[in-house]
């Protein structure tokens with residue numbers, strides 16, 4: 277009984293501390309547990325970049341090794357104590373786990389440490405919320421957050437929802453939807469989906485107009501930070517936002533370019549992919565991503581200077597398969613060759629088709645090869661459309 281009372285008192289103390297606005301919302305503890313991954317250090321580097329991209333300026337990484345996650349806290353109890361000390365020292369407003377946690381694990385850590393705890397999915401959702409610009413992008417992020425939140429609405433959790441709003445900037449559904457039950461969320465989800473359908477219908481009309489015009493549509497896809505926007509800008513003289521942060525681009529930007537002797541080309545810069553992209557996001561962004569699926573050709577941009585370029589390319593192909601774009605022809609574009617020993621130029625496969633182009637979007641090296649590659653693809657496609665007798669070029673849509 278006595279122990280019970282003191283536990284209650286401690287809980288009260290913790291609640292008081294929670295109410296105090298002392299924690300620094302730009303400081304975070306990052307938790308990375310090695311569960312036997314061979315590229316653990318790259319995973320650590322990536323989560324650090326994600327956290328920084330969310331606006332955190334001070335952080336400390338807590339590492340650990342486990343054979344499997346602890347059912348209660350994900351990390352072991354001793355590790356949780358270590359995280360708590362680090363959070364206190366840094367006055368951290370957030371603890372970010374580079375893992376997918378169950379609602380119960382997340383709640384347990386949060387209650388134990390009394391520090392807002394996010395898992396990887398929530399962190400990515402937060403970044404997307406900060407970046408969304410267009411009404412469609414905002415609706416899609418809101419939908420993803422609501423669907424994610426609906427899985428977290430469990431007893432004993434809602435009082436913590438009040439502190440939600442991730443890094444204190446974007447608000448988010450937690451703050452406004454707090455007292456709302458699942459039924460309300462379901463209604464809201466339905467409304468959002470309706471609005472999105474409306475927007476997508478409009479886009480369908482625009483797309484059909486484009487298709488009638490016999491325009492070659494090319495989408496730039498790739499891992500986040502591979503240099504897609506930089507390449508897009510270099511090819512179109514546009515000013516799409518490029519930055520050394522993850523998910524700098526969220527909404528698709530499209531420009532028309534002319535690459536003689538082919539027909540006009542519509543080039544789109546798209547949202548970047550990342551390993552373990554949350555399913556709620558893939559689902560919510562399906563419509564935007566479907567633009568990618570409908571493209572005639574994908575420029576798959578790979579950061580050639582990254583030690584994990586192969587894994588990143590494989591992750592991109594995984595998401596492409598998930599959205600049904602795995603059959604769309606690709607030209608692999610190895611970018612950032614200025615930071616490597618590679619020379620600009622193009623590579624063909626055994627059938628003479630262009631398979632890979634080496635460029636530096638920053639220095640413009642290799643861009644003429646890339647332009648030629650797109651034009652060649654466009655020509656091959658046109659002669660394929662006109663009929664087999666006119667197929668003179670070696671490059672055909674695969």
Ligand SMILES: Nc1nc2c(ncn2[C@@H]2O[C@H](COP(=O)(O)OP(=O)(O)OP(=O)(O)O)[C@@H](O)[C@H]2O)c(=O)[nH]1
Pocket residue numbers: 498499500501502503504505506507517518519520521522523524525526547548549611612613614615635636637638639
């Ligand atoms: N060295 C070098 N850096 C480059 C090159 N192209 C892009 N970068 C840099 O890579 C970073 C990311 O570039 P972005 O164009 O924003 O990349 P992105 O693929 O659009 O990224 P997200 O929109 O975040 O998915 C920026 O700091 C660029 O300056 C290149 O050819 N060489």
Ligand SMILES: [Mg+2]
Pocket residue numbers: 504505506517518524525546
């Ligand atoms: Mg970009």
